[in-house]
Amino acid sequence: MLPTGFTDRPSRPSYDVVIVGGAMHGSAAAWFLTEHPGFSGSVLVVERDPSYAKAATALSNSCIRQQYSDAINVRCSQFGAEFVRNFRARLGGGDEVPELRLDEIGYLYLADNPAFAAALQANQAMQAAEGAGTTILTPDEIAARFPFYVLDDILCGSFNARDEGYFDGYDLFAGLARSARSRGVQYVADMVVGMRLSPEGRRVEAVRLASGEEIACGIVVNASGTRGGATAAMAGIAAPIEARKRLSYIFTAERPLDRPLPLTIDPSGIHVRQNGPGSYLAGGHPAEDPAVDPDDFTMDHDFWEESVWPTLAGRIPQFEAIKLTHSWPGHYEYNAFDHNGILGPHDEVTNFFFQCGFSGHGLQHGPAMGRGTAELIATGRFETLDLSPFSHARIAKGEPFVERAII
Numbered sequence: 438m439l440p441t442g443f444t445d446r447p448s449r450p451s452y453d454v455v456i457v458g459g460a461m462h463g464s465a466a467a468w469f470l471t472e473h474p475g476f477s478g479s480v481l482v483v484e485r486d487p488s489y490a491k492a493a494t495a496l497s498n499s500c501i502r503q504q505y506s507d508a509i510n511v512r513c514s515q516f517g518a519e520f521v522r523n524f525r526a527r528l529g530g531g532d533e534v535p536e537l538r539l540d541e542i543g544y545l546y547l548a549d550n551p552a553f554a555a556a557l558q559a560n561q562a563m564q565a566a567e568g569a570g571t572t573i574l575t576p577d578e579i580a581a582r583f584p585f586y587v588l589d590d591i592l593c594g595s596f597n598a599r600d601e602g603y604f605d606g607y608d609l610f611a612g613l614a615r616s617a618r619s620r621g622v623q624y625v626a627d628m629v630v631g632m633r634l635s636p637e638g639r640r641v642e643a644v645r646l647a648s649g650e651e652i653a654c655g656i657v658v659n660a661s662g663t664r665g666g667a668t669a670a671m672a673g674i675a676a677p678i679e680a681r682k683r684l685s686y687i688f689t690a691e692r693p694l695d696r697p698l699p700l701t702i703d704p705s706g707i708h709v710r711q712n713g714p715g716s717y718l719a720g721g722h723p724a725e726d727p728a729v730d731p732d733d734f735t736m737d738h739d740f741w742e743e744s745v746w747p748t749l750a751g752r753i754p755q756f757e758a759i760k761l762t763h764s765w766p767g768h769y770e771y772n773a774f775d776h777n778g779i780l781g782p783h784d785e786v787t788n789f790f791f792q793c794g795f796s797g798h799g800l801q802h803g804p805a806m807g808r809g810t811a812e813l814i815a816t817g818r819f820e821t822l823d824l825s826p827f828s829h830a831r832i833a834k835g836e837p838f839v840e841r842a843i844i
């Protein structure tokens with residue numbers, strides 16, 4: 438039986454826009470297209486797994502931050518926070534649209550060496566200029582606000598609680614998908630397995646589905662997450678997107694902290710945050726971090742015992758007595774070239790659009806990127822945020838646009 442809202446085959450032989458992948462980015466692109474006054478075309482979303490069980494969107498930690506090294510990423514997050522806060526109003530209210538809550542626990546990056554402390558200070562100056570509320574705290578200032586940390590090795594911290602914290606990312610995506618469907622976007626349960634190019638190779642004329650159908654398209658949007666590289670290859674395009682495994686853990690503490698725990702990025706790379714009353718969420722990955730098969734969901738249980746728990750207990754002694762209640766593996770759709778998303782049309786195959794490669798911050802940037810794709814399709818230009826730094830052309834030219842604040 439098909440999940441609600443999905444059809445088993447496209448109802449038309451041709452669509453103005455075919456979106457490959459129907460999770461956060463595919464649904465954001467679809468919804469913003471329906472919202473744009475300059476677009477009235479037909480949209481098909483092709484989703485290979487309507488349960489979304491393995492999609493990063495369903496396995497995410499659902500946090501949002503302003504603390505980036507690139508100003509454009511700060512602006513994307515500002516729009517993301519605004520969109521989450523006003524979700525019901527933006528989608529027109531009604532029984533089917535949930536209220537989304539942004540739990541502003543903040544992020545705290547801890548620096549244990551001068552080079553990272555200097556990087557945090559430079560980032561803070563840029564973020565403040567962009568209107569973010571980031572401040573640099575000395576160890577004494579951190580201890581005054583959060584007395585539970587061990588800070589002997591820490592030189593400074595970078596903290597912001599405004600528009601930083603966690604929200605229900607699945608509700609964000611599912612609300613956009615439901616709304617897009619109600620406005621006429623068709624979601625089909627199938628898989629794009631190939632593309633037919635025009636004779637000179639500059640246009641995708643049709644996508645081929647696993648069911649055997651060929652669907653003609655005006656534009657294709659690659660919103661296929663970790664499979665973004667494979668989808669690009671169908672159009673003869675190279676894209677450096679890899680699946681990188683990220684492990685998440687939920688635990689309770691015998692003695693819970695007396696105040697909310699910010700999303701704390703330990704110098705080891707392990708991060709931990711409040712996850713509701715008395716519950717905490719930690720995450721990280723082993724030092725060896727190869728590209729993996731997008732279907733590889735084996736869990737490395739030793740990582741918790743050998744790295745995560747000892748690191749947490751070392752930084753927050755109250756976490757010596759904790760009980761692991763849940764853990765899962767997921768994949769970042771990692772852009773190995775420069776850790777930034779890829780957005781917009783390819784230079785040569787001009788109706789092939791990217792909206793993928795967000796390297797661990799794609800949930801919070803879903804609204805900004807979906808809006809950007811819709812603007813480009815409807816008008817040929819960015820009307821709100823200029824997202825041109827994310828274009829694939831930088832990869833073709835070998836000119837990385839590096840985001841350094843990757844968690």
Ligand SMILES: Cc1cc2nc3c(=O)[nH]c(=O)nc-3n(C[C@H](O)[C@H](O)[C@H](O)COP(=O)(O)OP(=O)(O)OC[C@H]3O[C@@H](n4cnc5c(N)ncnc54)[C@H](O)[C@@H]3O)c2cc1C
Nearest residue numbers: 458460461462485493494497498500629662767799800801
């Ligand atoms: C553990 C973890 C923690 C994270 N934490 C955060 C966080 O705190 N904040 C944040 O902003 N981001 C976070 N992220 C990243 C965020 O979850 C992703 O960037 C975002 O969900 C990506 O959405 P997507 O739609 O691009 O990809 P996905 O959610 O992976 O969806 C891609 C979809 O495309 C479909 N698909 C693929 N190929 C095809 C095909 N050929 N035909 C049809 N369908 C296809 C797939 O089935 C899938 O449903 C985290 C990710 C992980 C794994």
